[in-house]
Amino acid sequence: LGGECVGAYSTCDELWNILEKGGYTSGDRLWRMPLFKEYGDLLKSATADINNISAVPYGGSITAAKFLQNFIKCKSWAHLDIAGVMDSTDSMSYLPKGMSGRPTRSIIEALRLLSLEK
Numbered sequence: 749l750g751g752e753c754v755g756a757y758s759t760c761d762e763l764w765n766i767l768e769k770g771g772y773t774s775g776d777r778l779w780r781m782p783l784f785k786e787y788g789d790l791l792k793s794a795t796a797d798i799n800n801i802s803a804v805p806y807g808g809s810i811t812a813a814k815f816l817q818n819f820i821k822c823k824s825w826a827h828l829d830i831a832g833v834m835d836s837t838d839s840m841s842y843l844p845k846g847m848s849g850r851p852t853r854s855i856i857e858a859l860r861l862l863s864l865e866k
Contacts, residue, residue, distance in 0.1 A: 750832045753777040754851045757813035760824035767826060770858030776851045778828070781810060788814035828855075 749755050754771070756778045758764040764780055771778035780831040790802040798818055802811040809829040816827050833850040 749779060752833075753779045754854070755779060755781045755829035756811050756826060756834050757781050757783055757810070757829070758824075758826040759783065760826070763824050763826050766858045766861050767828075767854065769861055770856070771851060771854040771855045774851070774853035776854045778832070778851065778854060779828075781813070783813060783817065784810070787811050788817065791815055791818075808864075846855075 754776060756767055757765065758767065758780065768778055768780070787802070789808050790804055790807065790811055790841060791799045791814060792803075798815065800815055802808065803817045807832075812829065813827045817825075830851060
């Protein structure tokens with residue numbers, strides 16, 4: 749996804765919808781990514797309970813989310829892969845060059861939306 753979009757992983761459609769609305773309002777693009785079982789299988793280890801990196805050179809973002817999924821106790825959760833958006837790009841003219849803080853505004857807006865639901 750590069751610097752144009754945050755990869756979002758979520759087990760909950762409702763949480764994803766709130767994150768997507770937060771991104772839309774803030775101007776940060778979020779794109780929902782899959783949590784396919786096969787990527788979790790890439791973390792199997794002969795010497796440990798689980799590897800923290802994949803045995804193959806692809807799917808790093810998805811395998812990172814699958815790694816985290818092993819430790820999350822709640823049913824509904826989300827992981828935002830922000831590695832690609834941490835630096836601002838030319839396409840984000842409203843941000844100065846350098847570290848962008850993305851998607852902080854999206855998360856704050858999503859939290860605001862969540863607070864209105866209660």
